[in-house]
Amino acid sequence: MSRPMSNPRGPKMGRPTRKAKKGTFKRLIGYVTKYYKLPFILVLVCIGLSSLATALPGIFQNKVLTAAETGLGLVSEGNSAESALDAVLPDIISAVSVLICIYVLGLIASFVKTRTMAVITQGFLHKMRTVMFDKMQRLPIKYFDTHKHGDIMSYYTNDIDTLRQLVSQSLPQIITSCIILVTVLFIMLYFSLWMTLVVLFGVMLMLITSKKIGGGGAKYFVKQQKSLGKCEGYIEEMINGQKVVKVFNHEPKTKAEFNALNEQLCNDATTANKYANTLMPIINNLGHILYVLLVLTGTILYFFDVPNISISGQDLNIATIIPFLGMSKQFTNNVSQLSQQANAIIMGLAGADRIFELIDEPAEVDEGYVTLVNAKYGENGEITECEERTGMWAWKHPHASDGTVTYTKLTGDVRLNQVDFGYNEEKIVLHDISLYAEPGQKIAFVGATGAGKTTITNLINRFYDIADGKIRYDGININKIRKSDLRRSLGVVLQDVNLFTGTVMDNIRYGKLDATDEECIAAAKRANAHSFITMLPDGYNTVLTGNGSGLSQGQRQLISIARAAVADPPVMILDEATSSIDTRTEAIVSAGMDALMQGRTVFVIAHRLSTIKNSDVIMVLDKGRIIERGSHDDLIQQRGKYYQLYTGAFELE
């Protein structure tokens, strides 16, 4: 019994199969042996032993049968059956005893092999998953922006699955089959060259047939996968858009459209499965024909006394033909095993290749050496580093030249100096951006989608690195600041809220892992999330799943604000953080936030002008350039773009 598919609900999707790079196999074995050297060797030895136990018995069948024939010969010479039996019994018993020994050894080897293999496979997969995940955590945001999330996921599902198949089944199977094939081939040659040639001829025939049918099948399986994809895509689009379907009474039409797709899928699937389903019976019965051919050849050779060529020098007789029949079955079975595994190997190596690609992806580089530390004023008013949280932070700046360390108080002074940036070389999306955010200021960005608002914040927390210009944080070039410390000093609330599976409390605590329940609740109150959280079935202990799918968009935003609030960062970036909250609630939330951010720097991006009206500086962005800047009143007086927006004469997006 083979183990069921590791994920019964996930069909093997038809990712394009491609040839694995050279060296992938070696590297894969390298990984396995790196963690499991001794077990791996043990498994190899066991595979060898158990394959021999499967392959060798032919010899003993022959011995036993030869003894029996001798016995029969004695009987026909006029001896009594008893005396004949007595004469050959020692031969039989000695042959069977050796046979039993081989079997016992084979059994033990097979047991040890499967157990050890289970340990290796699971451990190895666990290692690969963790290596992948660790690597993924260290990849730059750019990677996630340029790769489809579904594709990344498929490393963990499809590719790991094929890898499991490869390591736990295909590899051992191939080694087993190879050993058996070689051994059986020798034993067959040991008995008779002619008969062996017949077997080899039969095997050729099978290989050609399976290649023909298998090749045709593969083509239609790709087709089937395509129609399956289309069908599933349609189901998804329609079930997600069901309200619209209902509102427009469109059910009959969607049904008709679906039926067409469904019919196509059915046709393709039938053709593909036809190939797959007929392959096995055909190969199987070719085996039967081979069986008959062997009997025929054996008989003819025997009948005409054709001189036998064999390693053993034995003549051809019934005692040779019978084990031969068994061995021919073994031989063909293993050949068809190999041809079946070949596909799995190709797929498995392609999967391994993709996984290695992820592992080899360059990680986010960080040459920063300026770190963020808790600080307090020393006796003489100088800043000193301390362990406990004081609410005051300082940048610890070691100077390589003279070995001294200076401390700069973290104030939240952010300056951009003539910054240019593009997501790729050709297309510059930000031009000559200069801005000065003084500690305690609220800086707002306004502009159409794609004007570059979010991009600016991506540069401040170094999700992306600037092409030209300088960004200074408290006077320090942000390239010198260690990324983790830079980001820890910046709280970010994004429009697209991501909540994690876990309780509401866990999600708020994400902002500060050692926060007490009280701190979390206080943060929730500040974000005005407390009242709705207490109305949830289990209050703060309500478990959220599927990115908080049970909550409304606005409620999720409130939780994400609470999450940022508990982190209590010196600088905050609010990127459309309140876009789904009604204006009245928003007013309450922003009042709470303003109180929290008293004396700290805040960057706000908002669509709704009421959100940003009270900012110290408003920057109006257009096509990557700052076209207007000033306070609300200044800008209204300028009667420019902002004025048009504010009076509703101009539409954003």
Place this chain on the structure above:
Amino acid sequence: MIKNFKQLASYVGKYKIYAILTPIIVSLEVVMECLIPFFTADLITYVQQDYVVSDAILTKWFISFVEMIIPDKPLAVVGGYCILLVLMALCSLTFGAVAGITCSRASCGFAKNLRSELFDRTQSFSFENVDKFSTSSLVTRLTTDVTNVQQSFMMIIRTAIRSPLMFIFSIIMSIIRGGAMSLIFVVVIPILLFGLITIARKAMPIFKKVFKKYDALNESVQENVHGMRVVKSFVREEHESEKFEVASGNVANDFLKADKILAFNDPIMLFCMYAVMTFVCLFGSQAIVTGDIIIGEFSALLTYGMQILMSLMMLSMIFVMITMSTECAKRICEVLNEDTTIKNPENPVMKVENGDIDFKGVSFKYSQRAERFALSDVDLHIKSGQTVGVIGGTGSAKSTLVQLIPRLYDATVGQVLVGGVDVKDYDLVTLRDSVSMVLQKNVLFSGTIKDNLRWGNENATDEEMERVCKLACADEFIQSFPDKYDTYIEQGGTNVSGGQKQRLCIARALLKKPKILILDDSTSAVDTRTDAMIRRAFAEEIPDTTKIIIAQRISSVEDADIIVILDDGKIDGIGTHSELVQSNAIYKEIYESQTKGGKME
């Protein structure tokens, strides 16, 4: 479990003939496959006994038959046997191949019927039904679950028939051929069966549990990928890695537990095989000498022995497959058996008189189990042709209120009337044709602008489309596109701006010529000037249509005939703008929050 399979089996439909043919043809294949070693044994015996026809040969009739045609040529008999055997192998091959084809027809057709039925079901579902399953789970049920059930179905009609038949035939044959020697199977089979079943029963529950954990693990990866910005912003990379390592390690350990049980499989199987081999070798060879069996039978016994054990192996595999798919079958049946909560009445009213809307003591909750009502005690009376503004905070149930009108949901308590008739008495299509609703989550489908507009009215002429687009202030920007009304909209409408999408959705809704038009926060991305123009157009062009406008902006509802303030599922105030500014605290607060500082107009 049996019940589920029975129910699913009824969807085989017109593919029944293939579903029945397959096992029959498979049986024929099995018969052939079992006869081949049977005849081979005779052939070997014939050769081994120096071409003498003895009693040990069970197919003497065949030899007589060959000798009748070509007398006294032993080789002719051998040749005759070979031809017969090859013919049988070819028959078996043909049967096998044909069964493969009928089987794929049956199983793919079955899957098609199942998907089609499931899709029809989901189309008839009310949102209460959909919410109960969740959309993602519905999609899984229609896709992966069906694929799995299809696989099992294929297994059942082919292999699940083949293996037991093979098992029975092989046993019979080995008794005929081997006599007392076949007793070894009496010993070995129970051991194997017991072993395999015990393993499956022990391992299956563990697997079921681990698969759930494994799914959860992958979901957590997905969350991590989606939330990467959050992870990086909070510098939680290490925290995430640690969490993942623990979870992944747990999954690996659980899998290992199950795998270790499964590791007994091979040795047990091998043990039985080896036992049969040893037994046959040891006693068979002696029996040959004593003349109890002949060499040909010895070989037949070995072949049948293998076949018996192989078929048992297959059976255990099928057992596992079927157990795995019962879960899928159950989930599919849940969808099939779900009764839609919103049904057409027996004698439906086929015409909506006018656009009057009345809520009489309406309370509503999303699920029977929910403790809190989303809407409570709503009494509201709207005259045909009136414009009604609805305003309220996040979660105040504005959308919920209007969704009761076209019966997307049914009121839990109380009555909703349209045109003086309870909505539950209308024919659903009639009702929904007269109530047009622009949803908060606008969905445009992949296709041209025209295709999308035609959702509102399939037979709409170009002039009609242009007219409604002008009403919705969409004509202007459509004309600016190079392909005008034939501009292709990407899936989800990603190539038009939010405001344009909203206006297209409004135009689409207008094409229905509804008696009631509901705009659920559907001008939020439209600038205030255009917003006002759209409302003016409504007032002038469709004065008889009742218009309900849900909005965040006070300016969108200011000039409505009545404004309804919702707060926490209850009506907090009803009145005109000027009344509410005076009397309603919430309204006043919203109004002030949006106009603070004064508008520069």
